[in-house]
Amino acid sequence: MHIKFFFFLLLNCFTSLLYAQDNFFPQLPDGLGLSNQLEYSYDYELKREIFENWFNLDYRYNIFSAGIRFDIFQPNDPNPAISRGKVIYADIAFKYIEAEIGDVEEGMKVTAGNFYSLFGRGLILKSYENRNIRIDNNLLGVKIEGYYAGLKLIALTGMAENFYAERKDILHAVDLEYKIVNDLKISGSFASNDPEEDVARTMIGSIRIQPSIWNFDFYGEYGLKRNNDVKKEKFKNAANNIGEAYYSAANFYYGALSLVGEYKYYDNFIFGSYDGTIIYNNPPAIRKEYTYALLNRHPSPLNQNNEKGFQVEANYSFASETFLTVSYGETKTLGSDSYYQKVLGVNQPVRLQLKESFIQLNHTWNENIKTIAAFGYSEERDANTKNITPILENYFYIDEINTIKLIIEHQHTTDKTTTEKYYTDVATLEYLRSPLLSISVVSEMQTKEPDPGKTIRRFWNFIQFGYTLGEHTNLILLIGTRQAGNICIGGVCRYEPEFSGIEIKMFTRF
């Protein structure tokens, strides 16, 4: 069955390329846009097929636009946090109509239907979709955005889908930003949920300031959370607030040097639905975003109820050929005086949650060879591991359009609970031919030594083909076995189970 399928697919790719100028489908009418993302996988070991498809259709005419997103999952992701218990799903998951009037200085936009929104850096509200980690907390309701004389206003009311695919909790939110002068902005946000049940609403608000002076930029935001039920039950009305948060970021740049420093303090600051299955806010996690597989293997998810910490990063371009990045960050839990511990009625000491340092040097030797050397060190509490990770990446530019890339990653992990040590090695060999083709061979080996003299090795190997068809379609085919791991984006993680089989991903857009 699968052989027939691949033969058919190859034949179609070939004929599509041959007759690219004579496609039998008509051109799309003006104003219409569409995209389709398809993911299909078959796991040989588990005998499990997963089919997922997202189809977008949008139409724009003058000041109006409207669109839908039709989602199909059969069966959905096996992770219940993602599937929401559904085995088969086919429905319009997102629909909107929008009108926009005015220009860049003075204008207004009204959206009815499903929408996303972000206030500041997400301390109060972040409604977003990230398909890579299967997160979509879109709101169904009305959103109004207005711009006038340096003022920017966003006001919205809507409902997000909970774990049981029901929209019950109503969210009301407003954000007002004012540019006093060119280099100074002040803003305020407020949000409140209106639970269907007869319970107190949670209110959350913040103020923020963004000055820029010479080569220095600053962002500071301070927020508070209130809920009368929690205030009465946990604080005996002795405190008005039940949560507090602040986040600040400072940048400095001078010539080839740039510095970024960030600080966070999130105390009992998750803002969610009454049933706890929707989270409306998502402040900066202040964790390094890595592009290498092994550096994401032991992640530390964001906990906006109980963490404080900082991260500093420096970048320096020595010349156009050499670029250096150095970063260091720490995240700790909060002390016993925190709202979080008072609400839970516990008394826990401050503990290190995550410590990470990273250094990366990019150097272009000549027009044919480029090297990236990186080194990461991390300690994280969830899995209680210490990880040392050196990485070497080399680019060999054969000519103007052909490249060979070799990445070697090694990770030495110590389990601090059992003192067990193990090693993971990943080798990636990639051939890239612009603009159409890429072929990657990825091999991973894990070595464990449970007893002296006894070595256990496990291997995962896959080959991946990438092909671009007609400027509008990208096709990726993966065959082989892949180690389990986390896909983490900004402190939000999704666990990908071990996989043995074939996977097809196709993305088309017009």
Add this chain to the structure above:
Amino acid sequence: MKLLITVLIIIVSLNINAQRKAPNFKLENLDGKFVELKNFTGKGPLLISFWATWCKPCVEELEEYKKLYSDYKGNGFNIIAISTDDEKTVAKVKPFVKSKDYNFTILLDTNSEVARKYYVQNVPYTFLLDEKGNIVYSHLGYKKGDELQVKKKVETLLTSASDKTSD
């Protein structure tokens, strides 16, 4: 059944053909000023690149676009690089751009509002617009040599624009 649906979707996707007008958008630049796409169109070819600070191919690609911009900016060619860094990494965009000395327009799309309008799920993603604001070329990802195709397309657009002027 799932396999059949997969095959059908692939076949339709491969055979359909279309060109569309670039959706207008309004985003903040690095100085906090709002910038609108319609103020950039009508002057010559415009390249829109979606990128992020944490994305290595994006950075490689932007280095090539920096050269392209230096070569053709005098002829009416312009570049808008839209950073899709979200609230977690947006603090790094301005320092990064300054240290790299990019001299084209950088805009911030922190909640991917514009990326969604352009169906950008992954970066880097390049769109080339003609003078009328039609998307004449798009490309997902970056491999060394992709910039040669973009350069060729920009030259074609500039030549056809100058031919129309001389007519």
